[in-house]
Amino acid sequence: xxxxxxxxxxxxxxxxxxxxxxxxxxxxLLQHDREAAHQIAQALDAAMRDVRHCQRxxxxxxxxVCDTCLDPQRNAAQLCVVETPADQAAVERTGSYQGLxxxxxxxxSPLDGIGPRDIGLDRLFERAADGEVREVIVxxxxxxxxxxxxxxxxxxxxxxxxxxxxxxRGVPVGSELEYVDxxxxxxxxxxxx
Amino acid sequence: xxxxxxxxxxxxxxxxxxxxxxxxxxxxLLQHDREAAHQIAQALDAAMRDVRHCQRxxxxxxxxVCDTCLDPQRNAAQLCVVETPADQAAVERTGSYQGLxxxxxxxxSPLDGIGPRDIGLDRLFERAADGEVREVIVxxxxxxxxxxxxxxxxxxxxxxxxxxxxxxRGVPVGSELEYVDxxxxxxxxxxxx
Numbered sequence: 479x480x481x482x483x484x485x486x487x488x489x490x491x492x493x494x495x496x497x498x499x500x501x502x503x504x505x506x507l508l509q510h511d512r513e514a515a516h517q518i519a520q521a522l523d524a525a526m527r528d529v530r531h532c533q534r535x536x537x538x539x540x541x542x543v544c545d546t547c548l549d550p551q552r553n554a555a556q557l558c559v560v561e562t563p564a565d566q567a568a569v570e571r572t573g574s575y576q577g578l579x580x581x582x583x584x585x586x587s588p589l590d591g592i593g594p595r596d597i598g599l600d601r602l603f604e605r606a607a608d609g610e611v612r613e614v615i616v617x618x619x620x621x622x623x624x625x626x627x628x629x630x631x632x633x634x635x636x637x638x639x640x641x642x643x644x645x646x647r648g649v650p651v652g653s654e655l656e657y658v659d660x661x662x663x664x665x666x667x668x669x670x671x
Numbered sequence: 672x673x674x675x676x677x678x679x680x681x682x683x684x685x686x687x688x689x690x691x692x693x694x695x696x697x698x699x700l701l702q703h704d705r706e707a708a709h710q711i712a713q714a715l716d717a718a719m720r721d722v723r724h725c726q727r728x729x730x731x732x733x734x735x736v737c738d739t740c741l742d743p744q745r746n747a748a749q750l751c752v753v754e755t756p757a758d759q760a761a762v763e764r765t766g767s768y769q770g771l772x773x774x775x776x777x778x779x780s781p782l783d784g785i786g787p788r789d790i791g792l793d794r795l796f797e798r799a800a801d802g803e804v805r806e807v808i809v810x811x812x813x814x815x816x817x818x819x820x821x822x823x824x825x826x827x828x829x830x831x832x833x834x835x836x837x838x839x840r841g842v843p844v845g846s847e848l849e850y851v852d853x854x855x856x857x858x859x860x861x862x863x864x
Contacts, residue, residue, distance in 0.1 A: 480721075480722075480733055481714070481717045481718040481720075481721040481722055481733060482718055482721075482722050482731055482733070484714045484717065484718070485714040485715060485717070485718040487714075488707070488710045488711045488713075488714035488715075489685075489711060489714075491704060491707035491710065491711060492682075492696050492699075492700075492707075492711070493695055493696055493699045494692060494695070494696075499687060501757065502686055502687070502757075503685050503686055503687075504718065505731075505755065505756060505757065506685075506686045507685075507715070507718075507719070508718065508719070508722050508731060509776055509777075511684060512719045514681070514684035514685075515715045515716075515718070515719045516715070516716065516719060517681045517684065518681045518682060518684060518685070518711075518712075518715055519711075519712040519713075519715040519716050520681075520712075521674070521677045521678040521680075521681035521682070522678060522681075522700070522708045522709070522711055522712040523708075523709065523712050524674045524677065524678070525674040525675055525677070525678040525697065525700075525701065525708070526700070526701070526705045526708045526709060527674070528673075528674040528675075529674055529675050529701050538675055538698075538701060540673055540674060540675070562698065563698060564694065564695075564698065583702055584702075
């Protein structure tokens with residue numbers, strides 16, 4: 479196989495990149511930006527070498543323990559469980575949460591063969607039982623798999639005597655009822671305050 | 672900057688990849704496919720090292736002269752000029768062209784400051800004047816820039832005594848007239864046969 483074909487094939491391993499885009503990417507880099515190609519190659523190798531999981535919250539970090547977990551300003555009595563670092567970033571952007579995190583790096587998905595061990599639930603239970611955590615806020619996604627994960631998490635955490643809460647379900651800010659799906663409105667009615 | 676941020680920034684240099692997809696790509700590789708990340712890095716370095724331009728037709732190749740140019744079965748009296756290797760591949764897939772190619776690796780685009788020198792028109796004129804080429808088939812795209820390029824090409828080639836033809840414009844195969852744009856139908860009327 480030629481180096482060009484090998485490159486097109488390798489680029490297809492990027493999520494969301496099919497045969498057409500990978501060919502376009504290869505042409506673009508070869509014709510217009512060989513410097514960028516070397517930068518990407520170096521950045522890939524460096525990230526795979528440097529990036530590991532935080533020993534406390536399981537998110538990506540380059541240290542043993544990430545900056546958030548080390549921050550003495552954060553409230554160690556609250557632990558927010560999210561599926562991915564991207565979800566964690568979304569919660570952080572709100573600026574309205576001062577506690578710590580645990581990042582599952584996945585969700586339960588029995589159909590895909592992803593069980594409690596694959597997403598490290600034991601590590602979460604251990605982390606939550608450090609004696610400082612009082613409340614675990616389950617912020618997995620509101621998808622079928624995220625809800626199933628939340629259910630399993632809540633069972634395990636409650637049996638260890640922890641207070642478990644879930645993000646509120648309701649009508650998104652700025653939306654008009656007419657265009658909100660029925661399930662969401664039903665939940666918002668049940669959870670009204 | 673962390674290795675992770677550096678990776679997200681580097682991946683944005685791929686065409687069609689914005690901040691959201693580059694973050695998703697970085698997460699995916701770190702979490703699920705570190706092997707693929709190394710493969711991509713190696714493929715990038717190998718392709719940038721190995722892939723060069725064919726001395727005769729200017730397409731990408733790993734040899735001095737590409738396989739197509741070296742093929743004695745091809746008709747050296749016909750030269751098809753295309754904008755990119757992808758266009759060349761499209762013509763090849765038809766299986767109805769047996770001549771040789773010249774790949775411009777671009778198009779004239781005065782608004783972007785891309786003039787005749789940037790797309791190597793001199794090299795094309797030299798290639799076409801090898802004494803074997805009888806007909807140059809201009810297969811640049813039917814966009815404003817492709818048409819302008821075709822015009823400049825045709826002028827230069829005709830002044831060197833070569834026969835210059837252009838791909839026929841007309842109604843695409845399998846289409847219904849009702850849904851074909853007016854410009855295409857007008858051209859198909861003028862070029863009727």
